[in-house]
Amino acid sequence: MDSVVLLRPVPDPVEELELNDDGSDLDRDYLGYVLNEFDDHALEEALLLKEATGGTLTVLGLGSADEMEQILYTALAKGADEAIKLGDELEHLSISSQAEIFVSALEGRSFDLVLTGVQAADELNGQLAVRVAAKLGIPHVSVVVGASADNGSVKVTKEFWGGITADYQIQTPAVLGIQAARQAPRYVAVSLIRQAQQGGDLSETDVDPPPDTSGVRVISVRVPEAGEGAEMIEGDEEAAATKIVEIIRSAGVK
């Protein structure tokens, strides 16, 4: 089973998000980026598939964020066979443009599965997995929580809600939008990442940013008023504990 995993950096969710001067976007100059958490699950699921069935695992990383190389070396250290960085000077791109870049990188490659995160926090114009599948003319399944391969046939589990799932047999090649891998993404020792870095097995492909065909334009962005509606409790933990016990009691909980 040969797999390709699509990796995207997203603004680090634990950092405070600041807006640019005209309020039309985040202030991207000072943002720290991390791997989209669902892409990390996609990588884990691909590693599990590779361990179970053999085959190759290639990771494609999009964009120029400084963090991208680290993300790709980490993937190599975890067991990917090949890592390719796409684009060096790419600005923030719509999902349609991202899909276009990934699809050109996939063309001419043979693979059974493409895996990526089911969503990213900045996917303003749709799911990458589904857009890539549509461009390639191959099937897709979103919200996947596990995949297995047997004699060239792939079975995936899609999650609905409340823990209700459905199993699908799917023709390959196919694209999977991964919600969660069968196990939490593995950690890898820093020494192994350093080793991968020294091995230098990272290739880069230059990409000209495609014209944006999303047809979606952001007019303005804002940080929703913090604590809108919530009565904020002041004071240290002791004061807070006293107040919280009061609230709990007045909510009728004994």
Added chain:
Amino acid sequence: MICQGELTETSFELIAQARSVATQTGGRVVAGLVGSDITALAAELGGADRIVVVDDPAFENFSPDGHAAVFGSLIGDSSVVLVPYTSMGMDVASAISATSGMPLVSFCTAISVDGGLGATCQLYAGKIEADVTVDGDRAIFAVLTGSASADGGRSGGAAEVEQVDNPLEMTLRSTCLGIAEPEGGDVDITSEEVLVVVGRGIESEDNIAEAQELADLLGGAVAGSRPIIDQGWLAKDRQVGKSGLTVKPKLYLTLGVSGAPEHIEGMKDAETIISVNTDPQAPIFGVAHYGWVGDIFDLLPELVDKLEAD
């Protein structure tokens, strides 16, 4: 959309939202109903003006490419297409945008028609709100669950019903092998009056014991956000949110939960919500009734002491 033979709540929410667009633009609300043995469900969709039904055994179960292709063929020349931002909707919305070329806007909470078609969206897990506009006068909107009242989409008279033959000539490339429901565990979080809910801020599986101690003192149970379940720290039936359970307890106390839209979907109707988070910008404070900005590990021992003494 249909799940296990019933229309989902989001179907009615979308009809309510479509009605408001139609009222402002002088348009009509058309509902697409796709499944097997589902024609009778059209009677519940009186909130629409017209219902187009594709009732065919091929759609007994949700099919990612099949449903996408059928809905894609049903949209005709509609100018506003609303798709729920749910597990099923995720496979449908982007696919019909790709085949029709209509722009798609995700994470929508409201659609606007004044001065061109546009929407308000929640990005970055609810930390940023954006106003967007689309090129042209047609677009698809993937709408977050809970953005409109389902009751608003339930009312209405008798809609015109049109049966359409299965328009697909393709063979489906994914086959549903079966549906599985989770096994019930020891605790049913939907019937608990008190939930102490841990998010990624709890940091480790061992720390959940502190939340459990608090829950025990309050006669409640511990639940969690999705990452806690994905880590295997709590069982699947303890998950609150979009892909978990919807709960309405008397008291919902969150510890280190950021409040992503997918989490809020499952808990926003709790009677009293108290949230603790170190980040004053955490979106959870947008739905909480009471909030404290601080470290859960400072608060927990104080809270346990106070409750034991109380």
